[in-house]
Amino acid sequence: MSVRRLRGRQELWLGLLGVLLAFGVCEAVSRAGLVRRSYLPPATEVLGRAVELAGDPVFLDGIGATLRAWALGLGLACAIAVPLGLLLGSVPLVDTATRAIVELLRPLPSVALIPLVSLLLGSGTETEVALITYASVWPILFNTVYGLGETDPLAKDTLRAFGFGRLAVLLRAELPATAPFIAAGIRISAAVALILAVATEILSGFGEGLGIFIAQAGLATDGTRDVLAGVVWAGTLGLVVNGLLVWGERRLFPWTPEHREAAGGGARV
Amino acid sequence: MSHATRTQEQGTERMLQLTAVGQHYGDHRVLHDITLTVPAGQLLCVVGPSGCGKSTLLRTIAGLLPAREGTVTIDGAPVTGVPDSLAVVFQDYGRSLFPWLTVRDNVALPLRRRGLGRAERRAEADRILDRVGLSGAARRHPWQLSGGMQQRVAIARALVCRPTLLLMDEPFGSLDAQTREDLEDLLLEVHRTDGTTIVFVTHDIDESVYVGDRVVVLSPGPGSRIVRDLPVRLRGQRDQIATRGLPEFVALRAEVGRAVRSREAE
Known part of the structure; x- marks a missing residue:
């Protein structure tokens, strides 16, 4: 346990060191005049601006709008992908029948669909949510199908031997066993959804949101500082969301092999 | 009450009946012509080399795997699905x-x-x-x-x-010796008190003689069949040290061992 904690602390310091180094290089390059300040403002200025934005009500409304679209899109993706994944994973016939369509749609880069969907749905929230949903469905869908396939046949047989039927096996064995896979899929999708939210806003160009802020700052003279401050916000949002989801997974699924040690008491034989 | 007397007292009432049961996956024969009657309250051990279809036999009795040939009846009723009165303990507790x-x-x-x-x-x-x-x-x-x-x-x-019928598939196979002995005695205590009919599959010859009222030996696959069917009659209540030292225990263990090995050599 203590070795683990020590390693954790070491990782934390190393991570911090990496951040500080990158930060220092940006700062030095800009201050030394190696590149023009309007291309790369010093890191302290960018960070200062990012902090300043936290007190700007208009900017915060934009963040709120982006997060609302993100949450709505991700929620819709879950509502579609989890039941669909359960269906595909438990009825091989449906899986085979839809395999070709799924493999055709999957590699399409969602960002490339922005112009098309904008044409169909306009450049409002509908487009943004639709694109977020589309892009977020895949990781959740595939993780659900994969997780179902990984369910231990012995766990299913155990329930069957106690006289439980097909539906009970799905709900009491397959679904709980798949839940950690679904959660990991949602975590991947959460990052994808954030990318799509900001990208759609930047490309559609009007309304409100973090992407709009970045797009408009990019048009202004000497806007690089604001663009980078917006990017810092986007990165921070992603970091916080990921951290929260990892924490939630650890709380909800302490039994998975990677969490067991942390929860105290690996299987002793 | 000792094992020997109890075994003689039961005897008449059939709990489990297998008639000419066979299993195969495609061309691969797993079980062949298994006919077996287990009276109520008996603790039957099924022994055989690994891969001989012991688990398949157990899954067939449990109704998890429909019998391809022959019939299985529990309490006189043919097994079609998983019977209500039955419970199964698998070897792999970590997955079960x-x-x-x-x-x-x-x-x-x-x-x-x-x-x-x-x-x-x-x-x-x-x-x-x-x-x-x-x-x-x-x-x-x-x-x-x-x-x-x-x-x-x-x-x-x-x-x-x-349950009136308890099926156990090498339940103690992955445990250390001391733990295994403790659980064998726990099982015997349960059997003594509840009078449950138990089918106990194991590859451990010692264990089969120690735990069982009767030991059935399967031949190695493919197409395992019953090669030996031995009653276990041992004096007094089972005891890990005393029982295993009894001459009749040693003789029986040798007999089961020979039955397992002789077929292996063929």
Whole structure:
């Protein structure tokens, strides 16, 4: 346990060191005049601006709008992908029948669909949510199908031997066993959804949101500082969301092999 | 009451009847012409080299695998699905117990099919956990327990519905010697008190003679059949040290061992 904690602390310091180094290089390059300040403002200025934005009500409304679209899109993706994944994973016939369509749609880069969907749905929230949903469905869908396939046949047989039927096996064995896979899929999708939210806003160009802020700052003279401050916000949002989801997974699924040690008491034989 | 006298007292009432049972996967024969009558209350051990279809036999009796040939009847009724009166303990407790449930909820799970309320299910689970010596572990999770304790949980879960037929598939195969002996004695105690009919599959010849009222030896696959059917008559109550030293125990163990080996050599 203590070795683990020590390693954790070491990782934390190393991570911090990496951040500080990158930060220092940006700062030095800009201050030394190696590149023009309007291309790369010093890191302290960018960070200062990012902090300043936290007190700007208009900017915060934009963040709120982006997060609302993100949450709505991700929620819709879950509502579609989890039941669909359960269906595909438990009825091989449906899986085979839809395999070709799924493999055709999957590699399409969602960002490339922005112009098309904008044409169909306009450049409002509908487009943004639709694109977020589309892009977020895949990781959740595939993780659900994969997780179902990984369910231990012995766990299913155990329930069957106690006289439980097909539906009970799905709900009491397959679904709980798949839940950690679904959660990991949602975590991947959460990052994808954030990318799509900001990208759609930047490309559609009007309304409100973090992407709009970045797009408009990019048009202004000497806007690089604001663009980078917006990017810092986007990165921070992603970091916080990921951290929260990892924490939630650890709380909800302490039994998975990677969490067991942390929860105290690996299987002793 | 000693094993020997009890075995003679039962005897007449058939619990489990297999008639010319055969199994195959495609061209691969697993079991061939298995005919076996198990009277109520008997503890039957099925021994055979690994890969001889012992587990397949057990899954067939449990109704998890429909018999391709022949018939299986339990209490006179042909097995079509999984019979109600039956419970199974698998070797791999780590995969058979549900890690997301507490020990108590794992044990109470089969009771959900009996229409019991939550409080009744808990009370029943606690009663049976107490019996297998795990009353302190009810609120822990299976993966927080040692292998032996996990298998006790699996046994408790199998007993909670008071099955009339208990099937065990190499239940102690992955445990250390000391734990295995403790669980063998726990099983014998359960059998003595409840009079449950038990089919116990093992590849351990010693264990089969120690635990069983009767030992049936299967030939190695493909197409395993019954090559030996021996009653076990041993003096007094079983004791890990004394019983294993009895001349009749040693003789029986040798006989079972020869039956297993002779077929292996062919």
